Amino acid sequence: MMRSQTAPYWWLVVPALAALGVFYLYPVAQVLWLSVTEPAPGLGNYTTLYESQTVRNVIWRTTWISLVTTVFTVTLGYVVAYALAQVGRRTLVIMLFAVLMTLWLSVLIRAFSWVVLLQTNGLVNQALIAIGLIDRPLPLLRNELGVIIGMVHFMLPLAILPMYANMSGLDRRVMQAADVLGARSWQAFWWVWFPMSRPGIIVATLLVFVFSLGFFVTPAILGGGRVMMLSEYISFQFQETLRWGQATMLASTLLLGVLAVLAVATRFIDMKRLFGARG
Numbered sequence: 205m206m207r208s209q210t211a212p213y214w215w216l217v218v219p220a221l222a223a224l225g226v227f228y229l230y231p232v233a234q235v236l237w238l239s240v241t242e243p244a245p246g247l248g249n250y251t252t253l254y255e256s257q258t259v260r261n262v263i264w265r266t267t268w269i270s271l272v273t274t275v276f277t278v279t280l281g282y283v284v285a286y287a288l289a290q291v292g293r294r295t296l297v298i299m300l301f302a303v304l305m306t307l308w309l310s311v312l313i314r315a316f317s318w319v320v321l322l323q324t325n326g327l328v329n330q331a332l333i334a335i336g337l338i339d340r341p342l343p344l345l346r347n348e349l350g351v352i353i354g355m356v357h358f359m360l361p362l363a364i365l366p367m368y369a370n371m372s373g374l375d376r377r378v379m380q381a382a383d384v385l386g387a388r389s390w391q392a393f394w395w396v397w398f399p400m401s402r403p404g405i406i407v408a409t410l411l412v413f414v415f416s417l418g419f420f421v422t423p424a425i426l427g428g429g430r431v432m433m434l435s436e437y438i439s440f441q442f443q444e445t446l447r448w449g450q451a452t453m454l455a456s457t458l459l460l461g462v463l464a465v466l467a468v469a470t471r472f473i474d475m476k477r478l479f480g481a482r483g
Contacts, residue, residue, distance in 0.1 A: 232459065239456045242449035249453035259437075259454070266434040269348060269423070270416035273355045277412045278405060280356065281363030285404070288364070289371035307361050315425040318354045319345065322426070346428035354422040359415060363408040370404025406473060414462050434458055 239249055252259050288299055306314070321327050322344035329341040344350050374397070382392035420435040427433070432440070434454060441451035 235452045235459075236456050238448055239452040242452065249449045250457075252450055252453065253457065262432060262434055262437045263457075265348075265431070266417060269351060269355070269431075269433060270413055273352055273359060273416045274409055274413045276352070277356045277359045277363045278367075278408050281360055281408060282367055282401075282405065284360070284364050285367035285371055286401075288368045289374075303361050303364050306357070311358065311421045312425075314358060315354055315422045318350070318357065318422075318426060322350055322353065345426060346430045348427075348431050350426040351423045351431050351433075354426040355416060355419060358419075358422055359412045362411045362415060366407040366411065367401065367404035370407070371401050374400050406469075410466070410469060414465065417462060418458060 240247060242249075253263075254260070284299075284303070288296060288303075291299065323329075324341045324343075324345075326344075328344060329338075332338045332342070333340075344353070378396050378400070379392050382396045383389075387395065418435050419433070420439065423431060423433045424436045424439075427436070435458075438451050438454045438458075441447045441454070
């Protein structure tokens with residue numbers, strides 16, 4: 205009886221599953237297949253992971269930049285999300301609009317805007333010189349610093365929104381209770397508010413880190429070819445050297461790396477409860 209009642213709902217999911225299989229699973233399977241068959245069958249492409257110093261450097265740089273980006277993004281995003289959870293209704297609408305507006309802008313527009321701001325004669329260097337902090341322009345482009353700045357800016361909404369969603373559902377009466385019991389403001393924050401907001405921090409960290417690992421446009425523009433992350437290196441192998449086997453191997457490695465991160469996270473976190481799939 206229960207099966208007959210739930211069966212119609214499964215039919216509603218079939219079109220989405222079919223689209224997922226055709227437009228995602230099948231292309232991913234092709235990438236995995238090419239990685240072990242091009243130019244010759246076997247795991248020869250994967251030996252590059254420990255034989256090529258260039259590949260190891262690219263993977264390390266991608267991981268390092270992604271970690272730094274995640275730390276700064278989640279930290280700054282937490283401050284903004286906390287402010288969103290504390291302000292009044294009218295200010296909240298304005299602040300949320302400012303956060304969401306960055307998602308509506310093209311990633312290319314944002315990347316080239318940072319090029320204008322961070323270049324030698326850009327607004328940032330001119331402002332620092334005008335207030336006397338520096339004597340000569342700082343190198344803010346075509347290096348890791350410029351890439352991290354651009355990536356943090358792009359990833360901030362991905363960190364702010366899940367953390368704000370978590371904080372907006374917290375019971376603020378526990379903070380009042382902590383105050384009544386004699387806790388100072390910083391004690392109430394660290395011992396009460398911060399632990400309750402931890403699920404939002406975990407979601408934001410996973411989202412930002414996973415997106416950062418495969419990010420392409422901003423590192424390519426702000427890095428100027430001098431800071432080559434894994435996604436840009438894969439594109440180079442596809443378009444310039446035509447080494448499809450190595451390119452698909454790196455893409456498969458990136459996919460497996462993301463799945464490994466999620467697998468490790470599931471050992472310590474109830475992912476279903478974290479993302480709201482189970483109460």
